[in-house]
């Protein structure tokens with residue numbers, strides 16, 4: 097017995113399909129995977145050929161190929177198309193949802209609703225730009241191609257790579273187990289920012305710790321903004337004087353300017 101796991105299930109479904117290639121008909125395999133929610137049209141040729149089809153089949157080719165439909169990918173695609181509306185541009189991204197991440201600071205401050213920071217990816221892809229809904233699993237720069245989940249290959253003339261930063265929550269021991277409860281939260285996640293707002297609203301004094309990890313991080317200002325906005329809430333509801341606020345930064349400087357030893361922050365002590 098083999099247990100396969102992958103992020104979306106597509107690679108596991110593909111693996112299963114290829115393992116059944118000499119036992120079941122292609123339509124039986126397709127029916128079974130479709131029932132489980134996976135469209136394996138892209139690998140039908142390989143299944144039909146019992147997994148022996150060559151990997152160098154090119155499914156699509158675009159003049160400009162952009163990996164990642166986040167703020168960067170969408171902005172690059174819009175900018176290129178604005179300058180040349182005839183340019184053949186495609187974005188590859190498996191996500192259904194595009195997030196406006198800077199808004200999470202304001203969600204944590206109780207100013208924005210989390211839902212207002214999320215839009216369907218389809219509605220953000222600029223008109224005329226093709227969206228390939230898949231994850232890139234490998235780069236083949238020598239042949240000007242990327243490989244997608246399901247072994248599809250897409251060729252390009254120019255490649256723009258912007259898959260964002262993956263936050264390493266496991267980098268802090270014990271963090272994953274306690275995030276989202278016990279008064280521990282982060283504005284770096286869509287689902288956790290509302291909990292930040294909840295905690296700030298409920299606090300009636302005590303100790304509030306804000307932390308900033310070492311670079312590279314998504315937004316160098318976000319940890320400080322969380323602290324300033326929280327302090328503003330506590331100032332306005334009259335609890336700031338009861339609250340000891342501390343900011344712990346893994347960096348040696350704040351905003352690229354070296355602090356003088358012993359300098360106090362706006363709301364409390366700044367510690368390194």
Ligand SMILES: Cc1cc2nc3c(=O)[nH]c(=O)nc-3n(C[C@H](O)[C@H](O)[C@H](O)COP(=O)(O)OP(=O)(O)OC[C@H]3O[C@@H](n4cnc5c(N)ncnc54)[C@H](O)[C@@H]3O)c2cc1C
Nearest residue numbers: 164165166167168189191197198231232259260283315318
């Ligand atoms: C709380 C917070 C506050 C912030 N505040 C500000 C601010 O005030 N000002 C500011 O300028 N910036 C701010 N930022 C930073 C800003 O949001 C990011 O810099 C920006 O979102 C980065 O855009 P990106 O496209 O590089 O990455 P992302 O927006 O993270 O998008 C990456 C995309 O790539 C896709 N992807 C990942 N892997 C693959 C793959 N293998 N194949 C295909 N696609 C893939 C993902 O699905 C995603 O859609 C903030 C960020 C946070 C979290």
